[in-house]
Amino acid sequence: MTVADVKAALDAEIIGAGDPETVVLRACACDLLSDVLRCVTREKAILLTNLTHLQTVRVAEMVDAAAVCYMRGKRPGDDVIRLAEEKGMVLLTTKMTSYEASGQLCRLGLSGCEHD
Amino acid sequence: MNANHGDPGVVQLLGQELRIRDAMNRRVVTISSRTPMSELRPTLRAHRIAGIPVMDDGKLVGVISVEDMVNWITDGAVACPVAERMTRSPRALYADETLVHAINEFRKFGFFHFPVLDRDSGEVVGVVTREDVIQCLLKRLEIDYHEEGIRHYRASHIFEDIVADKSALLFHYYIIGQDFEKAGSSSSGLKKTLQRLGIHPDIVRRVAIATYEAEMNTVIYARTGELIAKVDTNQIRVEIEDFGPGIPDIAAALKPGFSTAPDWVRNLGFGAGMGLGNIQNCADEMNITSTVGKGIHLEITIAINKERVKYETKKDR
Amino acid sequence: MKLRRIVDELGLEVRCAPRNLDQEVNGAYISDLLSDVIANAHQGDVWITLQLHENTVAVAAMKGLAGIIIINGRVPEEKTTERAAQENIPIMLSNLSAFGLAGELHRLGIGGKR
Numbered sequence: 110m111t112v113a114d115v116k117a118a119l120d121a122e123i124i125g126a127g128d129p130e131t132v133v134l135r136a137c138a139c140d141l142l143s144d145v146l147r148c149v150t151r152e153k154a155i156l157l158t159n160l161t162h163l164q165t166v167r168v169a170e171m172v173d174a175a176a177v178c179y180m181r182g183k184r185p186g187d188d189v190i191r192l193a194e195e196k197g198m199v200l201l202t203t204k205m206t207s208y209e210a211s212g213q214l215c216r217l218g219l220s221g222c223e224h225d
Numbered sequence: 226m227n228a229n230h231g232d233p234g235v236v237q238l239l240g241q242e243l244r245i246r247d248a249m250n251r252r253v254v255t256i257s258s259r260t261p262m263s264e265l266r267p268t269l270r271a272h273r274i275a276g277i278p279v280m281d282d283g284k285l286v287g288v289i290s291v292e293d294m295v296n297w298i299t300d301g302a303v304a305c306p307v308a309e310r311m312t313r314s315p316r317a318l319y320a321d322e323t324l325v326h327a328i329n330e331f332r333k334f335g336f337f338h339f340p341v342l343d344r345d346s347g348e349v350v351g352v353v354t355r356e357d358v359i360q361c362l363l364k365r366l367e368i369d370y371h372e373e374g375i376r377h378y379r380a381s382h383i384f385e386d387i388v389a390d391k392s393a394l395l396f397h398y399y400i401i402g403q404d405f406e407k408a409g410s411s412s413s414g415l416k417k418t419l420q421r422l423g424i425h426p427d428i429v430r431r432v433a434i435a436t437y438e439a440e441m442n443t444v445i446y447a448r449t450g451e452l453i454a455k456v457d458t459n460q461i462r463v464e465i466e467d468f469g470p471g472i473p474d475i476a477a478a479l480k481p482g483f484s485t486a487p488d489w490v491r492n493l494g495f496g497a498g499m500g501l502g503n504i505q506n507c508a509d510e511m512n513i514t515s516t517v518g519k520g521i522h523l524e525i526t527i528a529i530n531k532e533r534v535k536y537e538t539k540k541d542r
Numbered sequence: 543m544k545l546r547r548i549v550d551e552l553g554l555e556v557r558c559a560p561r562n563l564d565q566e567v568n569g570a571y572i573s574d575l576l577s578d579v580i581a582n583a584h585q586g587d588v589w590i591t592l593q594l595h596e597n598t599v600a601v602a603a604m605k606g607l608a609g610i611i612i613i614n615g616r617v618p619e620e621k622t623t624e625r626a627a628q629e630n631i632p633i634m635l636s637n638l639s640a641f642g643l644a645g646e647l648h649r650l651g652i653g654g655k656r
Contacts, residue, residue: 138640140574143499146434159578160494167409171433207572208644209654215645
């Protein structure tokens with residue numbers, strides 16, 4: 110699955126210069142960033158989160174995630190967008206809630222991340 | 226803290242293939258031995274350099290360093306020419322010698338910089354510092370990374386050429402407390418460096434996660450901190466020292482869910498009492514000590530398991 | 543759909559308020575931020591979170607949520623379950639991730655449209 114598929118499923122918008130062909134392997138709906146860091150199977154994941162600050166991109170970077178999607182129409186600040194572009198991290202925003210977006214992506218066959 | 230602490234940026238890592246001319250700074254600032262010591266400081270400062278070759282009539286006669294100047298000031302700053310305070314008959318390196326040689330010379334003499342001479346003409350053609358050597362090696366790695374399309378260097382590869390008995394790369398970062406914007410940039414920098422060194426992605430991720438959690442702890446709770454990563458052929462060892470309130474009861478702090486985080490921290494998605502646990506999960510060894518009112522000293526060791534490290538090229542993808 | 547059916551279908555472990563499972567679940571909300579739940583969860587939602595703190599119970603009570611499902615096999619603090627028992631708010635545990643659990647709930651027909 111690619112970011113373009115996610116974008117279509119969530120009726121989302123790509124923020125900044127993210128590449129729609131970026132591969133997404135799994136998804137994680139989480140607002141506790143330490144929990145995102147908790148397991149090591151976040152590689153190429155899309156992170157669905159209610160947060161919008163800079164550390165969403167930092168954490169995604171640390172775990173080698175592919176994309177961050179901001180929920181309920183939220184948009185991050187320019188500094189976040191700049192950092193994401195620098196790190197090659199794709200940012201999206203959708204009007205859906207984390208719950209609805211998770212349902213949509215599960216339906217498409219995307220799996221969750223394993224936890225310990 | 227260990228002895229490395231007061232020795233930031235010192236790197237002992239070598240390449241047989243690279244020559245000193247690849248690493249040296251060609252903009253050579255020189256000074257005459259007749260220059261008054263009082264004029265030395267502006268010169269050092271203007272060029273942001275630690276030492277200057279002293280040249281008389283096109284010949285290298287000595288080297289004068291920041292340390293020499295500090296000693297001169299300590300001794301009362303009595304007016305005199307550079308000739309009286311410089312190191313005479315200085316050690317110099319030749320531009321065509323290997324970086325391995327430079328590293329060994331740095332170690333042998335404890336110098337931080339050497340003048341570099343052209344072997345044929347004997348002229349000073351550059352100055353090389355320990356930092357120049359590190360920069361050169363890292364830059365070179367990046368070039369190879371692109372040119373050869375090799376995605377992951379074997380971690381051992383960079384160390385294979387090392388002739389010294391013991392070699393390690395040292396990376397030093399400063400962390401500023403309460404600066405939430407900059408938070409994570411040290412871990413990010415370290416992660417990029419480890420990737421460039423060709424450490425296996427799984428190992429890099431574990432180091433990144435552990436250091437990020439430690440860095441966030443420092444940013445949230447402490448005034449300042451330092452992160453030092455030491456990379457050798459067998460392991461990556463990260464030390465984080467912060468200057469802050471410390472942890473009164475480490476055993477309690479290690480329990481999942483334990484947190485003293487204020488609300489602003491929780492609202493940002495941190496401080497749920499998982500940080501130290503995450504570090505423990507990622508590390509092969511973790512050691513934490515703390516003095517209340519002073520700070521925390523955290524050591525993390527992650528082994529580089531050679532068997533698991535792949536040599537992956539573009540066409541494997 | 544009644545909360546009880548969700549518990550049965552997904553094999554959730556009920557930690558407290560087991561007699562309060564006959565309420566209707568209207569929807570679901572995933573969030574680990576209390577302020578976000580206060581602002582955006584709807585009455586009758588089941589709240590999916592990995593927050594273990596007792597303050598979750600006060601938020602759930604205030605918003606009239608159907609219950610709290612704690613995910614990733616996490617176990618709430620004792621204070622949290624005690625308080626939930628007092629407030630009659632069911633706390634349920636799941637081994638799934640928030641994402642996986644959302645998929646299961648959608649499959650049962652709990653939509654997320656707002």
